[in-house]
């Protein structure tokens with residue numbers, strides 16, 4: 246019998262998470278869970294602490310106090326690459342692609358975080374990695390096809406349009422075959438057509454069985470795709486609910502008054 250209670254076990258669990266930067270309480274006693282197979286969004290005004298929260302979850306910076314459990318394992322003390330290998334992948338608010346590489350090569354780099362031979366051996370083309378390399382190349386092409394950018398495979402990423410670079414970044418994150426994907430503002434700077442495409446992709450990713458945690462300012466995208474939403478303000482959680490309830494939550498509406506975006 247399988248002793249894992251995967252049905253009940255959250256993909257991600259945060260409890261009383263705090264982060265201070267000097268005198269600034271960037272994250273204040275935040276707790277929530279992300280259930281497997283769902284799309285959860287974290288929203289909040291600029292500076293609310295959304296990216297900081299992602300940095301804590303992905304192990305890019307340490308928590309000041311509190312607990313983060315990913316797939317049943319406490320991540321405290323683990324390096325970001327170790328957490329990545331446990332099945333977590335992310336994209337960044339500011340696109341981080343390897344300039345000088347083609348779109349396909351960027352995606353292949355993402356794949357190497359999971360491969361046995363590793364990136365260096367792959368780049369050196371050591372003989373015992375050839376077979377693995379071929380598999381990585383073909384899986385990376387599949388991902389570019391899924392994101393409908395296969396025609397850009399051989400193009401250098403620095404010469405791609407912004408929306409295309411975002412799609413490559415998403416393919417790179419998916420190449421590691423994550424169980425949990427963190428997306429930090431995937432629609433930032435995109436037009437409405439590209440944003441609709443991002444919405445389609447996020448839903449498709451969830452349908453592939455990958456759990457998604459999403460930070461996004463585009464409210465129509467958030468309301469469209471999310472199963473649940475957490476609202477942050479000045480580092481604290483002020484609401485957590487399904488989109489329909491968040492839209493009519495008085496405190497959330499107050500937080501967004503005076504902002505460019507309306508809920």
Ligand SMILES: Nc1ncnc2c1ncn2[C@@H]1O[C@H](COP(=O)(O)OP(=O)(O)OP(=O)(O)O)[C@@H](O)[C@H]1O
Nearest residue numbers: 266269271289290291292293294295296297298338
């Ligand atoms: N490394 C750091 N050192 C000091 N302060 C930081 C650091 N990173 C973030 N902050 C501060 O923490 C607060 C939260 O920032 P964060 O980037 O997490 O907000 P955000 O919700 O992602 O905002 P945005 O919507 O603009 O991306 C801000 O006041 C920010 O200036």
Ligand SMILES: [Mg+2]
Nearest residue numbers: 295296297338
């Ligand atoms: Mg941010």
